[in-house]
Amino acid sequence: MNLLDIYKELKSDIQFIEDELSHSLDTSQAVLQESSVHLLHAGGKRIRPVFVLLGGKNGEYNLERLKHVAVALELIHMATLVHDDVIDHADTRRGQLTVKAKWDNRVAMYAGDYILAKSIEIICKLKDARIHHILAKSINEVCLGEIEQIRSLYNWDQNHRTYFLRIKRKTALLMAVCCQLGGLACDVSEKQSKALYYFGYYVGMAFQITDDILDFTGTEKQLGKPAGSDLLQGNITLPVLEAFKQGDTRQLVIKEMEQPKPDMPYVIKLIKKSGGIDQAKQVAQKYLAKARQALEALENSRSKEMFLKITQFIEKRDF
Numbered sequence: 001m002n003l004l005d006i007y008k009e010l011k012s013d014i015q016f017i018e019d020e021l022s023h024s025l026d027t028s029q030a031v032l033q034e035s036s037v038h039l040l041h042a043g044g045k046r047i048r049p050v051f052v053l054l055g056g057k058n059g060e061y062n063l064e065r066l067k068h069v070a071v072a073l074e075l076i077h078m079a080t081l082v083h084d085d086v087i088d089h090a091d092t093r094r095g096q097l098t099v100k101a102k103w104d105n106r107v108a109m110y111a112g113d114y115i116l117a118k119s120i121e122i123i124c125k126l127k128d129a130r131i132h133h134i135l136a137k138s139i140n141e142v143c144l145g146e147i148e149q150i151r152s153l154y155n156w157d158q159n160h161r162t163y164f165l166r167i168k169r170k171t172a173l174l175m176a177v178c179c180q181l182g183g184l185a186c187d188v189s190e191k192q193s194k195a196l197y198y199f200g201y202y203v204g205m206a207f208q209i210t211d212d213i214l215d216f217t218g219t220e221k222q223l224g225k226p227a228g229s230d231l232l233q234g235n236i237t238l239p240v241l242e243a244f245k246q247g248d249t250r251q252l253v254i255k256e257m258e259q260p261k262p263d264m265p266y267v268i269k270l271i272k273k274s275g276g277i278d279q280a281k282q283v284a285q286k287y288l289a290k291a292r293q294a295l296e297a298l299e300n301s302r303s304k305e306m307f308l309k310i311t312q313f314i315e316k317r318d319f
Helices: 003-024 030-041 047-056 063-087 105-123 129-152 160-184 190-217 238-243 247-257 264-274 276-297 304-316
Strands: none
Touching: 003 030, 003 047, 003 063, 003 304, 030 063, 030 105, 047 063, 047 160, 047 190, 047 304, 063 105, 063 129, 063 160, 105 129, 129 160, 160 190, 160 238, 190 238, 190 264, 190 276, 190 304, 238 247, 238 264, 238 276, 247 264, 264 276, 276 304
């Protein structure tokens, strides 16, 4: 199963959102225009806009209202990626040069700021104080998550709680808000709004954990970067934390990672052998089970089946 199969039902609406995304970044400033749309043209799963659309299907579906939410939230996601690449000194993303690599750090930072500003301008077209409040609070949390990630780099003593809070802010929160705001833009009930939020949150946690697993199990072609890149950049993720439960594995991994040029195939082998990958998969499964449970509150939902298929995709995801 892949996302193309899941998205067939929404094909025309997704293309409409894609076109709106392209138009949203138009500016007469050439360098800002080129750098801002660079990541957009690199593609992406667009799972956040899809969550917005599916959230809207639980109310009075209105694509003209939903486009403002979908575009704004995807732009926020893009802005964080542009800024992340500067912080991580990343030269490639999705197999293409990053904005900071193709231009420089200054252009990348301003491009990220511009994209974020455009997202706020677009969401303001919806005259709903609830949506503005939720989005503002979410951006604040995302920023806290980014700072926490920087503080946690190469911190071999961090615990599971720190990791889960970090990925909540970095990934899960935005997915939760996509589902919730898609619903609110189409006048869902308070009960439905809450269910949509928790579905997106639990799926987002599982999605990020799966991403962290794939960093060790995927190929460079699949990932668009060498396997183990997250750990090489100092990001200690769930597979590593689970592997560290074995004291000898912890010592061997840290010893190798503190070398000037760590042998990443060796480190990856250690983490796999320790059972860290399998343990992380079990945690992701638990979050997916909670996501499916959250869907039970969506009575007469036109998106429940599609949401279930997304959980199945994440469960079997191998790229």
